[in-house]
Amino acid sequence: MAIETQPERAQGAGGGQPLGSSAPRPWWRRPAIHTAILGAVIGYLLGHQLGDWLTGATGSPSQYPNIALSDSEDWPIVLGYLLAVVGWLAGLGVFNSIVGQMLGRPNHINGNGLPAHETSGLARYFRYSLDHKVVGIQYLVGMIIYFCTAGLFAMAIRTELLSPVNHVFSSQVYIELVGEHGTMMMMLMSSVILGPFGNYLVPLMIGSKRVAFPRVEALSFWLTPMAFLILLSGLMLGGFPFGWTGYAPLSIQSTVGADSYAFAFGLMGVSIVLAGFNIIVTVICYRAPGMRWSRLPAFVWAMMTTAFLMVLAAPVLVGGMYMLLMDRTAQTAFFEDQLGGSSYLYENLFWFFGHPEVYILALPGFGIVSEIIPVMCRKPLFAYKVMAAGMVGVGLLSFFVWQHHLFDSGINPDMRPLFMLTTELISIPTGFIYLVALGTFWKAKIRFTVPMLFALGMYFNFLIGGVSGVFLSDVPADTTEHGSFFVMAHFHYTIMGGLIFAFMAGLYYWLPKMMGVKLNEKLGKWQFWIMFIAFNSTFLPLFAVGDAGQPRRVFEYATNLQGLNDWASISSFVLGFSILLFVINFVYSTVIVRDRETGNPWQSRGLEWQVASPPPAENFDQIPVVLSGPYEYGVKDAPPVADLHPPAGVLSAAIGQSAAVRAEA
């Protein structure tokens, strides 16, 4: 064999084309969402066939009696889903670089993780792009679609609850709607902020050109459409009758729709772990020189703590869902009491994930509002260290409170005062965001822009939601409130009133940064006021409804509660209308009237605002040197937040030789 004198390297200087490669292939021959769909379909058919063979449905008897004993459709469906996911990823080209490296092919990726010819155009949003900004936009559109779909289910539920005796849906359809709404929201909204805003903004906020693991990040996004579609496909299989919590004997006895629940939830758990892991390593390892922990923006602190919760809690969910699938399909007995297992095992596994999950939903909201208010108040963030300690404290304590979901379930009674104590304690760091907010508002110059309105709405709603949580943490009061509409109102106030209002605040605030266009302000104010009033009108009466004795997930209730239920239902339709207004505003502003906004419209000191909007392909021309914190408003002669073009020698001296090579790439 001749010895190659020219090494076969992919990277030319400045990310040029490797030797011997041709011009880019036409769009339909490059892996993208259309090949992914093809792969998913082929994968599903293969998996289904494999499952049929395993269960003996193809004619030849099954060699596996335990599997043959399960519902004849379980294995074909589960294996179908599994191979569909593999096919989806293969069709996207996720495995291309791994397999290519194994085969010794050149790697068409430059040093910053971006394919050389993929820095512009609409097509990259439908591909397995390794640019964190593209992944952020993909997540944004995905999350809006998932939220609106799940919201439509909620409209259906409220329609059913208009009358306690006249039923719009059959009990079968109603229970499917309840399960789909809850599971879709809880499962997919875990990444509603970390996905779009975390992935997009964290590298910009810490002064990095990239994330640590672009492939892992892109993979975490591309698993979400599959999780969404698999969950929706459950409706074709008869749905699942156990809500988003999936309590054990019922979920084992259910028909095949439950497989879609377990698989989709487990798949989303994998996505959550990947997304969190990437953020943690990026923030720890990719901060620019001068970006000390004490200068980290509040939003990045929130993303870090959320990411830690994701990485530590979601594996328990994946494990629990796997055990559930095995109980359903392979006659294991993890959760069957008569066979030596325990239904309590499922409850504890689920809520060990489930409680950190709700803080995964709450913390990003805290981060967004804490990030927005200093900008809109033109004042530093009050008590920065308390804010950071609060987020870390919430994250840490969130692993010690899960049994408050199980107070009446027959757990060891000694545990209950303990978990009451820890749950009460977690409200201390949760309250810190109010200290920070009130301190920031003190003697400020408050501008009532649309992001600020949504942030204020978040604070108001979360106050009600958080205080009702204190009521629930008290074991005697929880005896009446558990499993009732009181809990429903509590978590809708914290999750929708907190997280989703914060999402809107973040979107109105950062859309100029992400897409270079501004959302229409007038429509935004209309959306805010209708959404805020309708939201409170929908969920505030539900506290009373729950305290009056109406349990969750029911379609019949006491007739004297019809007035309150009707009020809530009609308000929920208005709330749905406000979300429609939002979608109209979003489409109108980003597609039809692209009102360019490329500067720093909020005059923010954030590092992400110091580059163009939208940012160039590599975020920063050079790695910046951070000179001061982002909240130094009102400080006389405050240094700028960063030096974007540090003189030569500053960088290499600060971060060492190899990093300087990276910076020049």
Next chain:
Amino acid sequence: MAASVAEDAQGSGQAGPNHGLRIFLIWLPVAVIADWLLWFVYGPHMPPGQMSNSAASQQFDVKVMSVLAAPVMAFVLVAGAYSLIVWRHREGDDEDGPAIFGNVRIQTTWITVTAVIVLFLAGFGTYELAWPGFAGAGGGEGPAPIWKPDGKPLEVQVIAQQWRFTYRYPQFGGFETSDLVLPIGQPIQFNVTSLDVIHSFWAYQLGVKADANPGVNNVAYTTARQTGSITVRCAELCGLWHGAMFDYGKVVSVGTFQSWAHQTETQLAAVTKILPPYATTYDPTVVPQINKAMAKAGIGGANGYYYPPNDPVQP
């Protein structure tokens, strides 16, 4: 807390109005009026009422928590609203606000006050649970309860199944009925179990909630203080007809209860003989055998319905 806010404003040397004092003076009457209304006006009507000692203790708990929560919420809302009104941006003013990064005294005060409030609530809640008079505040304590009432309780077993509650009275021969009749004044021990999936026995007016797990005996205590009717709802999603899984019961005088119990025991004796013997948990696989026995004995009943709605004896 508000007082030190006032001191801070003065201490900063600004010759402006004392905002901290103003906020305090607006907050104080709001908090006092809210607390007075909550304790005296709404208090006696707070859920879940006073029909049993568990319900009364829960109502008292909710009252105490409301009275603590209202001033806290009022403070955040008053201070927030004040700030948004007084310190809103004025047209033409493009200056930044004052560079206040923090205030150790305010921070320490806030952390201390919130910690004291929640620790008090945790302690108070534990006291409400553990004090013998409350005997666990009506919540299910599992098979080995630690907070028990004084005296010998009336044992009522609640059997939950998809999608009906039935009740067995072991001290009266173990007959099974779909009527829940309870005496006033006597401690009642609910032994809650399930035959199939997880349900939850929620007797709203009694302030009792205990999850029904298959193969597990979940014990909850209460003592009724007033007669009247009670609503029982299933509080844990248990399948298709969870929404329709509710029942009514009643609390009656001791004499009425005794006569009803003895009468029912006699009238259902033949059926009680073929039921599985009373136990704190049942193997669900026994259920198909019961159905066979019932069909043989000519008693109607489909999945979950041992008895038609018109029970033999109406007290």
